[in-house]
Amino acid sequence: LDADFMLGSSVKWICGGPGAAYLWVNSKQLSLCQPKDVGWFSHQNPFEFDIKHFAYHQTALRFWGGTPSVAPYILASHSINYFAELGIEKVRAHNLAMLAQFHDQLADYMRSPIQADKCSGTAIMHFGEQQAAVKVALEAANIAVDERHLGLRVSAHIYNDQQDIDTFIKTVKSAL
Numbered sequence: 001l002d003a004d005f006m007l008g009s010s011v012k013w014i015c016g017g018p019g020a021a022y023l024w025v026n027s028k029q030l031s032l033c034q035p036k037d038v039g040w041f042s043h044q045n046p047f048e049f050d051i052k053h054f055a056y057h058q059t060a061l062r063f064w065g066g067t068p069s070v071a072p073y074i075l076a077s078h079s080i081n082y083f084a085e086l087g088i089e090k091v092r093a094h095n096l097a098m099l100a101q102f103h104d105q106l107a108d109y110m111r112s113p114i115q116a117d118k119c120s121g122t123a124i125m126h127f128g129e130q131q132a133a134v135k136v137a138l139e140a141a142n143i144a145v146d147e148r149h150l151g152l153r154v155s156a157h158i159y160n161d162q163q164d165i166d167t168f169i170k171t172v173k174s175a176l
Contacts, residue, residue: 004029010072013091013121013157016079019072025060039065091158095121098156098165105169111151126151130176137175143168 006024010016025033034056040046041064044055056062083091096116102123103114112124127134135152138145146153156165 010076010079014076014079014083016076017072019069020076023060023063030060035063037065041065086158094158095156098160099123101165101169102154106172121157122153122155124148124151124153127176134172134175137171141167141171143171
């Protein structure tokens with residue numbers, strides 16, 4: 001990729017909790033960008049405390065504000081290290097195997113692609129007139145899904161096991 005910017009967070013797939021995000025700026029674009037809001041970390045020398053001669057930091061730190069809350073970064077750091085040690089390939093393979101089971105068992109309801117090069121880590125399913133009944137059944141079984149305009153979004157992750165997938169499929173089929 002030859003991206004100009006990349007922005008993300010650690011909240012979902014990295015399991016890092018809310019409050020920790022990252023911003024990467026291509027060095028070709030960095031000098032062209034001036035933040036709308038600045039803090040003392042935005043300054044080239046944050047300990048200078050000279051508000052009359054403000055100079056942006058030369059790196060993407062120019063977009064950082066004041067002192068951040070440390071807790072989200074500690075949590076995110078642990079999660080990032082955990083997934084780095086586990087291996088993203090292992091996480092993706094596990095996820096794809098679970099998505100394949102959704103596709104095999106509930107193919108008529110799938111709205112998202114199953115091909116590894118085209119799918120994200122989520123499955124979107126729409127159950128037509130039975131959508132509300134399926135959602136109620138899943139909630140009763142303490143299975144969390146996210147309802148979107150295309151259907152119910154299911155996000156199986158590394159902490160989900162075969163029993164979770166079997167329970168999901170059984171619950172859906174019982175509601176149809």
